[in-house]
Amino acid sequence: MAWLSRPLTLVGLVILAHGCYSAHEHTVLSSTSVQHPTSPSATSLPLDIYIETIAATVLICLGLVLGSGAPQPIQWHTWAGKIEREGDAGSGDADKETLGNPFNALEARSGFININKLHKDFVKYQQLGK
Known part of the structure; x- marks a missing residue:
């Protein structure tokens, strides 16, 4: 159709x-x-x-x-199980770091940057250089 x-x-x-x-x-x-x-x-x-x-x-x-295509599963565990089973053979347009485990993107992301700590480290670095 x-x-x-x-x-x-x-x-x-x-x-x-x-x-x-x-x-x-x-x-x-x-x-x-x-x-x-x-x-x-x-x-x-x-x-x-x-x-x-x-x-x-x-x-x-x-x-x-x-x-429209076939409906995708709504339940998270069904989708996550499908992704884990397919692994690299899954969708071709997905990022390489997210293939195999749907939680890799969450586990691989960097944390929040502490601007105040970076500023203090920079001030210490400047004082050491003088």
């Missing part, structure tokens, strides 16, 4: 663009024409524009859902 998703989304986008253009044209024409100010049709859009917009939105949503 992946071959159907892109044309369906494209058709939905074209229909949605046409519905937006029709709504704009109707608004411009109704504001320039002389109409009785109390008539409800003077400000409301025709029903076919509403139907066209809703149908286009449904087509776009359907095309996007059909084109």
Whole structure:
């Protein structure tokens, strides 16, 4: 069904663009024409524009859902177990340090830098040099 998703989304986008253009044209024409100010049709859009917009939105949503991939596991332990089992054969775009263990990125990151300690060390270094 992946071959159907892109044309369906494209058709939905074209229909949605046409519905937006029709709504704009109707608004411009109704504001320039002389109409009785109390008539409800003077400000409301025709029903076919509403139907066209809703149908286009449904087509776009359907095309996007059909084109999406398989759902990924939501539970952390399922995902972590999958990553550990696949190891280097996992996703090719992952960093080399995170392959095999999903916690490697957390364990390999550097800690917070203590600016005050670095400043004190720098002052001591300057005093030793004098």
